[in-house]
Amino acid sequence: AKLNQLAKSKGKLYFGTATDNSELSDTGYTAILDDNTMFGQITPANSMKWDATEPEQGQFTFSGGDQIANLAKSNSMLLRGHNCVWYNQLPSWVSSGSFTAAQLTSIIQNHCSTLVTHYKGQVYAWDVVNEPFNDDGTWRTDVFYNTLGTSYVSIALNAARQADPNAKLYINEYNIEYVGAKATSLLNLVKTLKSQSVPLDGIGFQCHFIVGQVPTGLQSQLSTFAAQGVEVAITELDIRMTLPSTPALLQQQKTDYQNTIAACSAVEACVGVTVWDWTDKYSWVPNTFSGQGAACPWDQNFAKKPAYDGIAIGF
Numbered sequence: 001a002k003l004n005q006l007a008k009s010k011g012k013l014y015f016g017t018a019t020d021n022s023e024l025s026d027t028g029y030t031a032i033l034d035d036n037t038m039f040g041q042i043t044p045a046n047s048m049k050w051d052a053t054e055p056e057q058g059q060f061t062f063s064g065g066d067q068i069a070n071l072a073k074s075n076s077m078l079l080r081g082h083n084c085v086w087y088n089q090l091p092s093w094v095s096s097g098s099f100t101a102a103q104l105t106s107i108i109q110n111h112c113s114t115l116v117t118h119y120k121g122q123v124y125a126w127d128v129v130n131e132p133f134n135d136d137g138t139w140r141t142d143v144f145y146n147t148l149g150t151s152y153v154s155i156a157l158n159a160a161r162q163a164d165p166n167a168k169l170y171i172n173e174y175n176i177e178y179v180g181a182k183a184t185s186l187l188n189l190v191k192t193l194k195s196q197s198v199p200l201d202g203i204g205f206q207c208h209f210i211v212g213q214v215p216t217g218l219q220s221q222l223s224t225f226a227a228q229g230v231e232v233a234i235t236e237l238d239i240r241m242t243l244p245s246t247p248a249l250l251q252q253q254k255t256d257y258q259n260t261i262a263a264c265s266a267v268e269a270c271v272g273v274t275v276w277d278w279t280d281k282y283s284w285v286p287n288t289f290s291g292q293g294a295a296c297p298w299d300q301n302f303a304k305k306p307a308y309d310g311i312a313i314g315f
């Protein structure tokens, strides 16, 4: 069976992948991407981010995002909106602007509201806030936090809820897959938001892992967050290695993918798994982590790696 079929047969909503607009002209790539028995869910890797959707204040461009949304629709795949508010890939009018609290509040409200409204009815879940914390558990001191303190999170979540009451609203984060200061800060934020009845439905675990270093506490962390009354999802899975890849590394990677999938499988509130692109040909890893790569379940020639079988076994 193919991976989305397998995921669904085990009670998950989907197995999915990130994709990007520039990849869609590669017919070898789309031949595999377009199969919804393999991928039941799509996340745009870049084209719904703030720099892509509101490059100048009040001027919205949805052409890239629409291409991905239309692909999801024509293939009957769920769509994950990514993302509304993030410190990275911001247009400079936001990142280097100096705003009063009132001004930035309405900028966030207008961005979230216009973006989420545009895709209303088409999105299963939105990453409303992406990566709010530093690894040491302190808040990222970006323009949002510096101007509004922690209140920017509820401002964004409330605007998104109003714009599309049926979309699941997530906070998405990395390095929360094991017990530590960052996970504790996020858990405390979830508790606070829930106690204040701020709309929050889910926590995304990015899961950008390293071969041989998949956190053993992943399943327990998924359960710990779910116990706060949210669903959870693995939203950006890849498992990188120091290049060149070897048969031994590929076998370890298979085990690592299997264990990661099994953690989601074992937690009822874990709704699905998304890989951060399915082929090494289009992985973000080599561009970001020098000397590392081969992080995806298919190689750069679209051949399945041992990791593919690891995912299948993990479900």
Ligand code: XIL
Pocket (backbone or CB within 6 Å): 045, 046, 130, 206, 236, 284
């Ligand atoms: C990455 C994209 O894949 C790249 O193409 C881009 O150059 C940088 O961003 N966490 C996230 C994603 O939430 O948005 C990032 O995506 C990867 C890390």
